[in-house]
Amino acid sequence: MTIQLDVRLPLSLFRKVPFLFTALNYKSFPMGTPFDYLTFMNENIPVFLPLTLYHKEGNSITDLLFVFSFPFIDADGRLAIYLTHPVWLEKSDFSIIHTMLDELNNYFSEIGEVTLHLELQVILPSTSSPSYPTSLTHFSYDAKKLSDFTFPLKEYHTQLQEAGFKEFSRLLCYECEIETLLKKLHVSDQMLPYEILKEIKGKNLSISVEDVTPSDMIVKNYSFADQLSFISPQYTFEVGDYNIISFYGKEFVGFLQWTPNLFELPKITLPIPFLYPDLIQTHQFTTGKIFRFGLKIEDIDLFKGLLHKTVLTMSEKGVNTCQIGYIDEQNDFLTSLLDRVGFNVIHSLQILQKEV
Amino acid sequence: MKDIDCLIVHPTTRIKTRSPTNVLTNVILPMGSIAIADYIDRNGFSTEIVHTGLEELLNSSFTIEALFKEYTPIVLGIDLHWYPHSYDALRIAEIAQNTYENIFIVLGGFTASCFAEELLKKFEYVDAIVKGDAEIPMLDLLNALPSQDLSSVSNLFYRENGSIKQSKKNYCPSQEQFDSFNFHRISLLRNWYNYLQLTHENDDLRQKLKRQGWLCVGRGCAVNCSYCGGGHNAQCLLTGRSMPLYRSQEKVIETLKVFAEMKISCAYCDFDPFGRKTREYYFKLFEMIRKEDIDISTQFLVWDVTSKKFLEEFKRTFNPLFTTLTLSPESGNETIRKLNKGFYYSDSELFSWLNLAKDNFIPIELYFTTGLTGETVKHFGETLQLGKKVVQEYPNIVHIACNPIFLEPGSPRFLDPQKFGIVLKFQQFVDFYLTYKKFALGVPVSSRLGYETENMSETDIIRFASHFNNQMNLFTQ
Numbered sequence: 001m002t003i004q005l006d007v008r009l010p011l012s013l014f015r016k017v018p019f020l021f022t023a024l025n026y027k028s029f030p031m032g033t034p035f036d037y038l039t040f041m042n043e044n045i046p047v048f049l050p051l052t053l054y055h056k057e058g059n060s061i062t063d064l065l066f067v068f069s070f071p072f073i074d075a076d077g078r079l080a081i082y083l084t085h086p087v088w089l090e091k092s093d094f095s096i097i098h099t100m101l102d103e104l105n106n107y108f109s110e111i112g113e114v115t116l117h118l119e120l121q122v123i124l125p126s127t128s129s130p131s132y133p134t135s136l137t138h139f140s141y142d143a144k145k146l147s148d149f150t151f152p153l154k155e156y157h158t159q160l161q162e163a164g165f166k167e168f169s170r171l172l173c174y175e176c177e178i179e180t181l182l183k184k185l186h187v188s189d190q191m192l193p194y195e196i197l198k199e200i201k202g203k204n205l206s207i208s209v210e211d212v213t214p215s216d217m218i219v220k221n222y223s224f225a226d227q228l229s230f231i232s233p234q235y236t237f238e239v240g241d242y243n244i245i246s247f248y249g250k251e252f253v254g255f256l257q258w259t260p261n262l263f264e265l266p267k268i269t270l271p272i273p274f275l276y277p278d279l280i281q282t283h284q285f286t287t288g289k290i291f292r293f294g295l296k297i298e299d300i301d302l303f304k305g306l307l308h309k310t311v312l313t314m315s316e317k318g319v320n321t322c323q324i325g326y327i328d329e330q331n332d333f334l335t336s337l338l339d340r341v342g343f344n345v346i347h348s349l350q351i352l353q354k355e356v
Numbered sequence: 357m358k359d360i361d362c363l364i365v366h367p368t369t370r371i372k373t374r375s376p377t378n379v380l381t382n383v384i385l386p387m388g389s390i391a392i393a394d395y396i397d398r399n400g401f402s403t404e405i406v407h408t409g410l411e412e413l414l415n416s417s418f419t420i421e422a423l424f425k426e427y428t429p430i431v432l433g434i435d436l437h438w439y440p441h442s443y444d445a446l447r448i449a450e451i452a453q454n455t456y457e458n459i460f461i462v463l464g465g466f467t468a469s470c471f472a473e474e475l476l477k478k479f480e481y482v483d484a485i486v487k488g489d490a491e492i493p494m495l496d497l498l499n500a501l502p503s504q505d506l507s508s509v510s511n512l513f514y515r516e517n518g519s520i521k522q523s524k525k526n527y528c529p530s531q532e533q534f535d536s537f538n539f540h541r542i543s544l545l546r547n548w549y550n551y552l553q554l555t556h557e558n559d560d561l562r563q564k565l566k567r568q569g570w571l572c573v574g575r576g577c578a579v580n581c582s583y584c585g586g587g588h589n590a591q592c593l594l595t596g597r598s599m600p601l602y603r604s605q606e607k608v609i610e611t612l613k614v615f616a617e618m619k620i621s622c623a624y625c626d627f628d629p630f631g632r633k634t635r636e637y638y639f640k641l642f643e644m645i646r647k648e649d650i651d652i653s654t655q656f657l658v659w660d661v662t663s664k665k666f667l668e669e670f671k672r673t674f675n676p677l678f679t680t681l682t683l684s685p686e687s688g689n690e691t692i693r694k695l696n697k698g699f700y701y702s703d704s705e706l707f708s709w710l711n712l713a714k715d716n717f718i719p720i721e722l723y724f725t726t727g728l729t730g731e732t733v734k735h736f737g738e739t740l741q742l743g744k745k746v747v748q749e750y751p752n753i754v755h756i757a758c759n760p761i762f763l764e765p766g767s768p769r770f771l772d773p774q775k776f777g778i779v780l781k782f783q784q785f786v787d788f789y790l791t792y793k794k795f796a797l798g799v800p801v802s803s804r805l806g807y808e809t810e811n812m813s814e815t816d817i818i819r820f821a822s823h824f825n826n827q828m829n830l831f832t833q
Contacts, residue, residue, distance in 0.1 A: 033556070
């Protein structure tokens with residue numbers, strides 16, 4: 001049986017595991033047109049490649065495995081590929097992962113050495129559903145739906161270790177009820193030397209990675225093309241209800257950004273919910289997720305102040321559950337704080353890495 | 357050398373630029389080529405289709421000369437459906453005549469049909485033209501060649517004893533004949549899988565998210581747009597078809613099933629010949645797609661605004677991943693729209709339709725043009741305003757663009773330029789041929805569009821379209 005790699009996004013993927021696409025150039029997605037390119041060693045490489053492993057017999061094609069891939073230039077100036085959780089399109093032997101990796105190597109071999117980063121979704125036995133976003137990229141799978149179309153995690157680990165992957169980091173998503181948070185985040189947490197603002201008329205805040213501390217651990221490690229990832233070296237956002245920022249005097253000291261859980265929108269809006277902003281405005285969401293944050297200094301009171309203001313804003317909008325992700329497991333400052341105020345881990349991302 | 361009865365070649369247009377590689381445009385294969393190849397192949401004549409642009413993309417050293425060293429065909433068929441292939445089709449024919457000692461070269465398609473006599477008069481290496489639909493004439497031709505009597509081949513213009521003859525037999529497929537053709541046997545195209553991987557209606561040859569298949573739903577049109585070479589009158593003139601002809605829904609379903617098997621994710625569908633007057637055909641087709649559980653997206657072009665029911669049924673039927681609906685209001689001015697389009701709708705009808713599409717969560721593509729009959733700078737300003745307004749009010753518009761009209765052979769304005777207020781710069785086939793020859797050689801051309809209007813120069817027509825697109829880009833950023 002000959003198995004090959006193809007650049008395309010199968011329809012069956014969307015039927016099996018619904019996903020959201022929320023990059024800035026989301027409008028080009030329904031037209032299926034190519035995405036922007038990054039230039040590396042005089043080669044133009046798409047910043048986004050949907051990779052499908054398939055088997056062809058005559059006119060009949062059977063799709064086997066799928067990953068989204070995001071080529072990017074890493075901090076050392078080398079080409080790296082970030083791969084999302086591999087999704088089974090047809091049940092097959094675990095060794096198919098090796099075929100996928102071999103084909104990937106072949107695909108990129110003309111360009112030279114690449115580092116592979118693979119994101120694995122770990123759904124913990126909980127009644128909670130991971131809220132949007134569920135990936136470091138702008139492709140978020142409905143993580144709860146993944147379990148039927150994926151190998152057991154243990155198998156992934158075995159196969160990927162065999163293939164030379166090592167665990168690079170483990171990123172956690174926490175959840176807590178808004179009611180609990182409002183009780184635990186005391187009044188004294190709200191007003192500190194820092195001024196918490198959420199509205200500065202007409203102001204766009206531009207922050208570079210260097211402006212914030214390693215509290216946002218993942219920012220440090222990935223700097224994808226701006227529009228394809230939440231993690232970019234520089235981001236600009238409008239200050240408002242979804243972006244809570246803090247100043248000390250005139251100096252910017254920290255921010256939290258949150259989003260309603262777009263998976264709660266009617267399925268009809270998938271996979272491009274941003275085409276329907278009116279619906280996002282009017283829909284009553286039950287869960288909100290803090291998905292990006294940065295602090296200039298690791299100050300517990302500062303973070304709690306920002307969190308309190310965020311939770312209040314969520315509450316005003318009728319949201320009753322707050323999630324926050326993705327926090328590096330080794331970030332003691334945040335993990336211990338979140339534990340203390342009542343958050344529980346409901347989902348995690350394991351990032352494995354391999355130098356090819 | 358492979359002996360073959362019929363080799364069908366698609367002559368991709370090549371444009372020479374300053375970069376070392378040529379630009380390949382108009383890469384889409386006419387859907388009829390597949391039906392022709394399938395029909396003659398099923399009737400016992402070995403057939404293959406070669407797409408010259410695809411071959412060039414896959415192998416940078418590809419040449420027509422090298423291709424002809426691989427095959428020894430009895431008949432060489434070259435599609436000259438769209439006028440941008442005018443030069444390349446003839447270039448390939450000339451190489452074939454110089455390569456093979458004994459070859460019969462036949463051209464077909466709308467452009468070839470429009471200029472059948474001129475082609476035979478001016479290009480001696482062309483042996484025949486099929487004017488109009490070609491499936492059965494091509495089979496007739498293969499059967500007739502051994503006897504050298506071509507008078508029995510329907511729709512054929514050919515040479516006999518130094519003069520140009522037209523066969524007396526006319527053919528335009530009946531419903532039964534039309535339904536006997538298969539438009540999905542794409543495996544007759546060499547490197548068909550790569551064709552599916554790369555082709556897209558916007559000529560962008562890079563790999564992309566979706567895989568597009570070209571769905572034949574029917575032929576013909578009930579109306580005449582001023583600029584269209586495939587309208588009702590052109591169809592009557594070139595093919596003898598007086599009424600649009602649909603493929604039966606069962607045959608379309610058969611094609612869609614093959615598409616799904618080939619993992620084609622998006623069916624491109626551009627056939628709406630009666631507009632809102634009747635779309636009953638589609639209601640039945642949509643129902644059958646749902647019943648057969650065919651999972652596919654569509655890029656669906658409607659030629660007129662639709663009813664609420666149509667949008668609801670449409671939304672229920674297709675996988676939303678790559679599904680869009682396309683409408684072309686052409687102008688922001690209602691009078692100009694009415695003057696030029698066979699299907700007229702007012703701004704208010706357009707907005708009502710856009711509202712319905714928004715309510716039904718359907719992504720929309722909108723197209724405008726410049727160079728319309730009667731259009732002035734003021735009218736273009738209204739087009740620009742309308743573009744800005746819809747982009748602002750309808751976030752479900754995923755693409756908006758304005759393209760200058762190119763002169764289409766057989767269009768009402770080509771046949772009667774004075775009536776449509778235009779001055780022709782291309783009047784005969786050779787004008788199209790020489791223009792595309794210059795493009796291929798990288799030589800400046802005196803006209804790109806082939807006309808100018810009473811109110812706008814060719815430069816203005818191109819400049820305004822470009823201005824519209826720049827403004828929309830700025831506006832959507």
